[in-house]
């Protein structure tokens with residue numbers, strides 16, 4: 399049964415999937431009706447020379463310096479270079495850092511963004527941008543920064559290390575799980591979330607054991623693409639708030655906390671979300687299983703972190719984090735005591 403009233407906001411855009419599709423970049427850029435491309439290509443990502451070759455005379459500038467969280471002074475420098483070059487489009491090649499810099503340029507110059515992502519961060523599917531000045535990160539939403547063209551070519555991701563692949567896949571899974579219980583969940587976001595979970599669950603173990611498997615890499619791109627759309631329409635939940643608190647207060651590597659925390663958050667919320675939980679179990683490959691245990695088993699099978707003690711968390715840290723999270727909006731009311739218990743189980747890696 400479809401809910402009688404809901405709003406689903408979507409964006410115009412063209413998304414191309416497939417091994418070798420990087421070669422279609424010139425044709426795809428021509429479809430956008432632009433002629434002068436500024437390429438933001440992260441030096442650490444593969445494929446820039448080939449993109450440059452395909453773009454030929456359409457390329458006016460290749461910019462290689464990118465940095466996490468888009469420092470304002472870096473954005474200002476690329477903006478100056480863009481004005482000098484007369485670019486009428488910015489194309490990013492790389493992960494969330496390259497996409498983020500391209501978005502900063504779209505904001506100031508009002509030019510379309512195209513993206514060839516080489517990680518699974520998902521920024522290419524969101525209208526969210528971030529800029530960092532000193533210790534302050536300013537984020538915002540603006541439809542102009544969302545790429546009008548995205549090319550997902552799995553050949554570009556075969557060299558992505560397991561330490562980036564696994565955590566970003568679990569980050570995407572966490573977005574999907576949060577979407578199922580979000581206050582603004584709707585039939586479209588839930589269908590996309592469940593399909594994303596299915597694709598990621600099927601692809602992740604192989605992508606980690608056989609990184610050159612293009613079908614597994616393509617499956618992860620498809621799953622994280624869907625997760626980016628889901629994130630755009632529903633936002634984040636308790637899981638991400640816990641991971642941010644752990645990252646901020648205890649200086650744990652934020653990305654590594656996802657595979658540990660997610661199963662416990664799912665176990666915590668399962669009693670309030672019976673229908674969503676059985677659909678989630680189905681997407682995780684076992685319709686009669688418990689989704690928390692299935693996620694825990696997936697993290698184990700994928701060789702990822704499964705307890706917070708491995709990351710350096712100690713029992714005396716738990717209360718302060720728990721108190722910070724009390725009152726968070728969530729399907730099950732969040733008290734400091736409940737989060738302290740959740741963190742204790744996550745720290746010791748007990749079966750959720």
Ligand code: NAD
Nearest residue numbers: 442443466467493494495516517519521524526554557558
């Ligand atoms: P990243 O772009 O910084 O890349 C991580 C590292 O991987 C870099 O050293 C990079 O050179 C390297 N790399 C990239 N592609 C590679 C490949 N195919 N093979 C080998 N190495 C490769 O990191 P990220 O995780 O992709 O993105 C993180 C940034 O994105 C953060 O700043 C985050 O805030 C932002 N982000 C924004 C959104 C949004 O919607 N605005 C969404 C997700 C992430």
